[in-house]
Amino acid sequence: MPVFRLIAGTALGLVAAIAQAADPDQAIRATLSKLQPDLPIEAIAESPMTGLFQVQLKGGRLLYASGDGQFLLQGNLYQFKDGNAVNLTEKAESKGIAKLINEVPLSEMVVFAPKQPKTHITVFTDTDCGYCQKLHSEVPELNRLGVEVRYLAFPRQGQGSHGYNGLASVWCAKDRQDAMNKAKARQELPPGTCENPVMKQYALGQSIGVNGTPAIVLANGQLIPGYQPAPQLAKIALEAK
Numbered sequence: 486m487p488v489f490r491l492i493a494g495t496a497l498g499l500v501a502a503i504a505q506a507a508d509p510d511q512a513i514r515a516t517l518s519k520l521q522p523d524l525p526i527e528a529i530a531e532s533p534m535t536g537l538f539q540v541q542l543k544g545g546r547l548l549y550a551s552g553d554g555q556f557l558l559q560g561n562l563y564q565f566k567d568g569n570a571v572n573l574t575e576k577a578e579s580k581g582i583a584k585l586i587n588e589v590p591l592s593e594m595v596v597f598a599p600k601q602p603k604t605h606i607t608v609f610t611d612t613d614c615g616y617c618q619k620l621h622s623e624v625p626e627l628n629r630l631g632v633e634v635r636y637l638a639f640p641r642q643g644q645g646s647h648g649y650n651g652l653a654s655v656w657c658a659k660d661r662q663d664a665m666n667k668a669k670a671r672q673e674l675p676p677g678t679c680e681n682p683v684m685k686q687y688a689l690g691q692s693i694g695v696n697g698t699p700a701i702v703l704a705n706g707q708l709i710p711g712y713q714p715a716p717q718l719a720k721i722a723l724e725a726k
Contacts, residue, residue, distance in 0.1 A: 509529070509538055509550075509552035509553070509554070510529045512552065512553050512554035513529055513538060513540060513550045513552075513554045514526065514529070514554075515554055516550070516554035516555070516557065517540070517548075517550075517554075517557075520557075524542065525542055525543035525544070526540060526541070526542060526543075527541045527542060527543055527581075528540075528541040529541070529550075532549060532562065532573075533562070533564060533573055534562060536551070536552065537549050537550075537551070537558075537562075538550050538551070538552055539562075539577065541577070541581060543692055544581070544582070544585065544692035544693045544694065545577075545578040545579070545580070545581030545582040545584075545585065545693055545694075545706070546578060546581075546694070547574050547577055547578055549562065560574070561573075561574040561575065562574045575707075578706075579705055579706035579707045579708070580705075580706055581706065582693045582702060582706035582707075582708060583702075583704070583705055583706030584706070585689065585692070585693060586607050586693075586702055586706065589607075589637065589686070589689070591635070593682045593686075594607075594635045594636055594637060595635075595636040595655060595656070595661045595662060595665050596633065596634070596635050596636070596662075597624050597627075597628060597633070597634045597636075597662060598628070598633040598634075599628040599629065599631055599632070599633060601631065602631060602632070602633040603631030603632070603723060603726065604631065604632055604633070604703075604704050604722050604723055604725070604726035605632065605633035605634070605635055605704055605722075606627075606632060606633070606634055606635065606701050606702065606703055606704070606718070606722050607635045607636075607637060607701070607702040608620065608634060608635065608636050608637070608699050608700070608701050608702075609637050609638070609639035609686070609690045609695050609698055609699065609700040609701075609702075610636050610637070610638065610639060610652075610698055610699055611638075611639055611640055611641050611648045611651075611652070611698040612648055612651035612652055612655065612665075612668040612669060613641075613647055613648040613651060614641065614648075614698045614699065616698070616699060616711065616712040617669070617698050617699045617712075618669045618670075618671070619712060620699050620712050620713075621665070621666075621669040622669070623714070623715035623718075626715040626716075626719075627715050627718065627719055627722075630715070630716075630719040630723075631719070631723065632718070632719050632722050632723070636665065637686040637689070637690065638652040638655075638656065638682070638683040638686040638687060639686065639687055639690045639695060639698050639700065640652055640683060640684075640687055641697065641698060643687070644684055644687075649683060649684075650676065650677070651668050651674065652668075652677075652681075652683045653676075653677030653679075653681050653683050654668065654674035654675060654676060654677040655668050655674065655677070656677060656679070656681040656682065656683055657677030657678060657679040657681055658674065658675075658677070693708065694708060695708070695710075696710075697710060697711070699711065699712055701713065701718070703721065703722055703725035704722070704725055704726050705725040705726070707725055709721070
């Protein structure tokens with residue numbers, strides 16, 4: 486996840502001069518509103534660690550705070566149990582990402598599905614991205630291994646770029662699968678002139694920490710940045726179902 490822009494470092498002790506609040510939720514919100522009024526807070530709840538509250542942000546990111554709002558932490562919270570370390574922050578963030586991805590209708594994606602899928606991955610893609618093209622060449626193998634591939638658009642250079650135009654052409658095509666195959670083979674497509682979800686999906690990707698392509702989201706919400714060979718990707722995808 487990218488570092489929250491108002492916190493330089495992984496941990497910050499913050500002493501806030503704020504009005505007395507009736508409960509931790511209010512105290513924490515008061516502190517964060519002074520730091521960044523538009524911070525997209527979705528929920529505040531007790532964390533698994535006694536005395537520490539977790540702040541769920543839009544996109545799945547987490548912050549931690551003391552109940553009085555005077556101390557704020559950014560980083561990973563681990564639980565050591567039976568000799569193993571479990572990253573509780575990563576688990577919670579993945580859950581939030583999965584929720585957001587699952588809210589996107591399949592009708593707004595480009596989907597390559599096997600006859601009997603065992604699991605799925607969601608890939609933020611750019612038609613101009615070399616590793617995206619390499620990953621796409623392995624979609625048949627992923628399908629053979631039982632992995633459904635769902636594409637979301639992520640034009641790395643933003644609206645109006647060549648990548649955006651290519652993605653818009655794919656999403657506006659009557660046959661999106663065929664158009665995606667052609668775009669990934671570097672064929673130029675007719676201009677896309679329909680209303681499309683390309684920039685909405687781009688914004689979604691940014692909100693969950695995507696900053697390059699391909700960015701792969703497993704069924705459990707775990708975000709994997711970058712290309713993975715089909716056998717390796719299928720293995721971790723099947724383990725995450």
